[in-house]
Amino acid sequence: MPNSNGITKENLNLILLLDNSYSMSVDGRIDQLNHTIPQLKESLKDVADAEGVNIKLRIISFSDDAVWCVGGAQAGENIENVAWTDLEVDNGTATHLAIREANKALKKEYLGAHALRPVVILVTDGCCNPNDHKAYLDEIEIMKKKLSGTSGREKVTRIAIGVKDYRQEELEEFASEGIVRDIPKKLVFAVDKAADISGVINFVALSSMYSSITDSGNEPPVIDVPADGEDPDFV
Numbered sequence: 001m002p003n004s005n006g007i008t009k010e011n012l013n014l015i016l017l018l019d020n021s022y023s024m025s026v027d028g029r030i031d032q033l034n035h036t037i038p039q040l041k042e043s044l045k046d047v048a049d050a051e052g053v054n055i056k057l058r059i060i061s062f063s064d065d066a067v068w069c070v071g072g073a074q075a076g077e078n079i080e081n082v083a084w085t086d087l088e089v090d091n092g093t094a095t096h097l098a099i100r101e102a103n104k105a106l107k108k109e110y111l112g113a114h115a116l117r118p119v120v121i122l123v124t125d126g127c128c129n130p131n132d133h134k135a136y137l138d139e140i141e142i143m144k145k146k147l148s149g150t151s152g153r154e155k156v157t158r159i160a161i162g163v164k165d166y167r168q169e170e171l172e173e174f175a176s177e178g179i180v181r182d183i184p185k186k187l188v189f190a191v192d193k194a195a196d197i198s199g200v201i202n203f204v205a206l207s208s209m210y211s212s213i214t215d216s217g218n219e220p221p222v223i224d225v226p227a228d229g230e231d232p233d234f235v
């Protein structure tokens with residue numbers, strides 16, 4: 001999208017995969033998640049304005065099925081136009097279906113001709129349905145290969161945010177390798193209390209956006225979360 005000077009802005013694509021399974025009703029988790037999106041929208045608008053990028057947002061909720069809530073496979077929503085309808089909880093946790101839908105969007109023609117490294121953030125308080133684990137791993141492998149061409153380098157930043165009762169091993173299977181506080185690690189972050197969901201998602205999303213803006217194409221993503229002692233909810 002050209003700006004007022006006729007210069008084409010780079011697209012920055014963010015895909016959120018949001019768990020709305022029944023367990024998200026515990027401790028008001030789904031309410032906190034619903035409060036997060038309007039706040040995140042305003043924060044992302046600030047980033048877009050300050051950095052001169054065009055942020056495209058896609059959101060997929062998942063329980064027994066995966067549902068597009070914002071944008072779609074072929075086009076993300078311009079951040080300033082995002083409208084949010086609160087999620088309600090449902091039954092299971094078909095995480096693999098959400099990843100499958102996200103994979104449909106990870107094509108150059110859908111991300112934009114001038115697209116920075118896309119970011120996919122998974123937010124869940126549990127683990128995928130027991131019989132779906134192989135499908136979960138299969139969809140992650142597909143995502144790892146998206147946009148890589150012949151280089152073999154992973155071109156999609158994958159971040160997992162686990163809410164209290166999540167399974168660490170499963171989220172590590174999803175997450176990219178990155179740099180956190182100068183240490184190489186899987187990009188998995190914890191939320192211990194429902195009240196902290198908004199803050200963690202907001203900080204991780206914004207940090208990943210800046211990482212994509214400064215990405216050289218050869219280095220792992222850098223997520224600059226607060227240092228120890230500044231925010232105990234990041235691990």
